[in-house]
Amino acid sequence: xxxxxxxxxxxxxxxxxxxxxxxxxxxxxxxxxxxxxxxxxxxxxxxxxxxxxxxxxxxxxxxxxxxxxxxxxxxxxxxxxxxxxxxxxxxxxxxxxxxxxxxxxxxxxxxxxxxxxxxxxxxxxxxxxxxxxxxxxxxxxxxxxxxxxxxxxxxxxxxxxxxxxxxxxxxxxxxxxxxxxxxxxxxxxxxxxxxxxxxxxxxxxxxxxxxxxxxxxxxxxxxxxxxxxxxxxxxxxxxxxxxxxxxxxxxxxxxxxxxxxxxxxxxxxxxxxxxxxxxxxxxxxxxxxxxxxxxxxxxxxxxxxxxxxxxxxxxxxxxxxxxxxxxxxxxxx
Amino acid sequence: xxxxxxxxxxxxxxxxxxxxxxxxxxxxxxxxxxxxxxxxxxxxxxxxxxxxxxxxxxxxxxxxxxxxxxxxxxxxxxxxxxxxxxxxxxxxxxxxxxxxxxxxxxxxxxxxxxxxxxxxxxxxxxxxxxxxxxxxxxxxxxxxxxxxxxxxxxxxxxxxxxxxxxxxxxxxxxxxxxxxxxxxxxxxxxxxxxxxxxxxxxxxxxxxxxxxxxxxxxxxxxxxxxxxxxxxxxxxxxxxxxxxxxxxxxxxxxxxxxxxxxxxxxxxxxxxxxxxxxxxxxxxxxxxxxxxxxxxxxxxxxxxxxxxxxxxxxxxxxxxxxxxxxxxxxxxx
Numbered sequence: 001x002x003x004x005x006x007x008x009x010x011x012x013x014x015x016x017x018x019x020x021x022x023x024x025x026x027x028x029x030x031x032x033x034x035x036x037x038x039x040x041x042x043x044x045x046x047x048x049x050x051x052x053x054x055x056x057x058x059x060x061x062x063x064x065x066x067x068x069x070x071x072x073x074x075x076x077x078x079x080x081x082x083x084x085x086x087x088x089x090x091x092x093x094x095x096x097x098x099x100x101x102x103x104x105x106x107x108x109x110x111x112x113x114x115x116x117x118x119x120x121x122x123x124x125x126x127x128x129x130x131x132x133x134x135x136x137x138x139x140x141x142x143x144x145x146x147x148x149x150x151x152x153x154x155x156x157x158x159x160x161x162x163x164x165x166x167x168x169x170x171x172x173x174x175x176x177x178x179x180x181x182x183x184x185x186x187x188x189x190x191x192x193x194x195x196x197x198x199x200x201x202x203x204x205x206x207x208x209x210x211x212x213x214x215x216x217x218x219x220x221x222x223x224x225x226x227x228x229x230x231x232x233x234x235x236x237x238x239x240x241x242x243x244x245x246x247x248x249x250x251x252x253x254x255x256x257x258x259x260x261x262x263x264x265x266x267x268x269x270x271x272x273x274x275x276x277x278x279x280x281x282x283x284x285x286x287x288x289x290x291x292x293x294x295x296x297x298x299x300x301x302x303x304x305x306x307x308x309x310x311x312x313x314x315x316x317x318x319x320x321x322x323x324x325x326x327x328x329x330x331x332x333x
Numbered sequence: 334x335x336x337x338x339x340x341x342x343x344x345x346x347x348x349x350x351x352x353x354x355x356x357x358x359x360x361x362x363x364x365x366x367x368x369x370x371x372x373x374x375x376x377x378x379x380x381x382x383x384x385x386x387x388x389x390x391x392x393x394x395x396x397x398x399x400x401x402x403x404x405x406x407x408x409x410x411x412x413x414x415x416x417x418x419x420x421x422x423x424x425x426x427x428x429x430x431x432x433x434x435x436x437x438x439x440x441x442x443x444x445x446x447x448x449x450x451x452x453x454x455x456x457x458x459x460x461x462x463x464x465x466x467x468x469x470x471x472x473x474x475x476x477x478x479x480x481x482x483x484x485x486x487x488x489x490x491x492x493x494x495x496x497x498x499x500x501x502x503x504x505x506x507x508x509x510x511x512x513x514x515x516x517x518x519x520x521x522x523x524x525x526x527x528x529x530x531x532x533x534x535x536x537x538x539x540x541x542x543x544x545x546x547x548x549x550x551x552x553x554x555x556x557x558x559x560x561x562x563x564x565x566x567x568x569x570x571x572x573x574x575x576x577x578x579x580x581x582x583x584x585x586x587x588x589x590x591x592x593x594x595x596x597x598x599x600x601x602x603x604x605x606x607x608x609x610x611x612x613x614x615x616x617x618x619x620x621x622x623x624x625x626x627x628x629x630x631x632x633x634x635x636x637x638x639x640x641x642x643x644x645x646x647x648x649x650x651x652x653x654x655x656x657x658x659x660x661x662x663x664x665x666x
Contacts, residue, residue, distance in 0.1 A: 063408070066407070067579070069579035069605055069606070070410055071409060071410050071525070071577065071579065071605065072407060072408070072409055072410065072527070073407070073408055073410065074399070074405060074406070074407050074408070075396070075405070075406055075407070075408045076404060076405055077403055077404050077405065077406065103448070104437060104448070107448075107449050107452070109452065110449060110451065110452065113451060115436070115437070115440075116440050116443060117450050117451040118443065118446060118450040118451060118454065118473060118476060118477070119440070119442065119443065119476065119477065119480045121451065122463075122473075122477060123477065123481070124474065124477050124478070124481070128474070129462075130455075130463045130464065130465060130473070130474075130477075131463065132463060140451060140455075140463070141457065141461070141463075143451060143452065144451070144452065144455060144456065144457050144463075145457070147452045148456070148457070192404070194405070195543030196543060196547070196548045205579075206578070206579045206580045206583070207577075207578055207579050207580070207605075209583075210528030210529060210554055210555075213554065214529070214551055214552060214553050214554060215529045215551070215552040216549070216550070216551050216552075217549070217550045217551075217552065218547055218548070218549050218550075219547060219548040219549075219550065220547050221543055221546065221547060222543075244404065244540075245539070245540055246400070246402040246404065246538075246539045246540045247539045247540070250539070250542075272402055272404065272540075273402070
């Protein structure tokens, strides 16, 4: 069980800021449908006799609208490859996955498909029958096979967001619904979430006009929500967050800060230009450098391998945030 | 021929601002490849005995990076449905089309496909052969058929942009290469182009940090580029621009202003929430309201029908910017 000593009470100011954010956010459209889908999925997983663990993988960038009738928005760069690849490896490792991803971002089993999958991969024979073009045949067939397996198993739920408001509201719903899973629940927060936003109540109603000259904008800080997930929504869940920076020195400092401040079990630190080849996993026990050995390999296989092992230890023994002295020494894999 | 009286010389300040923009923009990656593709396409169309007209359809939104090693950017809302649909109708009307679209935006012949076209539309039979699921069979087969026809005819060239810088640089390349087509060239500028940007030279190198508190940003106005297209790049081409606003009163005023200021042949005015049902085409001759009669109809068929008729008149007779007294009365269609 989580003890109060290593998961301190949440700073009341931070809690208030988070509550104000949700109170002022526009209502989540389709909320009752999202809840119904989540409940049905959670019910199915709970009936599974294997006590299957469940992971919520978040993926892709959030948008921040600049106008209520939104024409312009700020976006966070993320195609969603990491989340889609990780979802495939979690499924292979026996997890049920709630894949909370940005609309239009990369989807599991579709990472190797060209931009226009149907037009580029398929052709019709003179008799009207469909065929995959030879160069895509393997990719298409293996995508369909993998997908039909998870559909048959009922182990993957897709949920989509676009805005920062939608993302955080949906994360809150998933968090609260997974509370009952206790330590079996895992949050793998790979989405690129905006740090800044324009509060709904101060947002322009109409498209901002350019005739008035240059545009001065003031964006507010988004309240930190991971502490809310850790302390309120699903306090027993295993939580891993991601840090992306473009400056290596800044990255390690911020990733270590996030581990302490947010009370998560691990932070995956990645630098924009090397993120497909190398990540550093920061835990209370120390740092683990993961690198990929060849271009044919997905580094997500190693990330998911490392973290599912940690999750198993957490399920079995402790609070997953042991000090370095309690564990094997940090390693390079 | 264009006469100097109705296409005034370009304001020297505006011209200087546009030149400064291009001088300071980051170099267009893959420029020589884009030029080679354009030249091959233009050469093929020029050899066509029919004197086929050629249209450049721009589609989707441009991004404005906020950091050089870009993590965050401002984006313009546009899925790209209008440009993709219009491209299909231009091809049906006998035009060759250069489709300059945002990476990831909606593509011609793919508008009716679900978000994950391969996974959702296809299934494998027990013998391993591919089939379209019954509910998507017609959509998939007609998309493949339409696409293979334009591939065989060589009448469609796809070019992709993401940033504002890429879009404007590529538009300049297309403009200059189509100059030789004279009046046979048509620019249908449906892309949602940012009005504001951060100049490259003042842009942050690294990801902007949120620890410093709220973010104040000053964005510059993007110089107007349509006058450059009209007066420098392809002065004889038929040019139609688009205005999207969320406020109806503002929309008509701005659309009429754009017609005069930019010297284009028509402006298509559309309001964000009604844009699929109604547009107003503003020309020197007057206004034409186009509405769609049913949900099964694409309003783009009427827009393209109206404008290709105007383009034919322009090719045959005049400068396409006749006053109301020279033409049939404005009409509702």
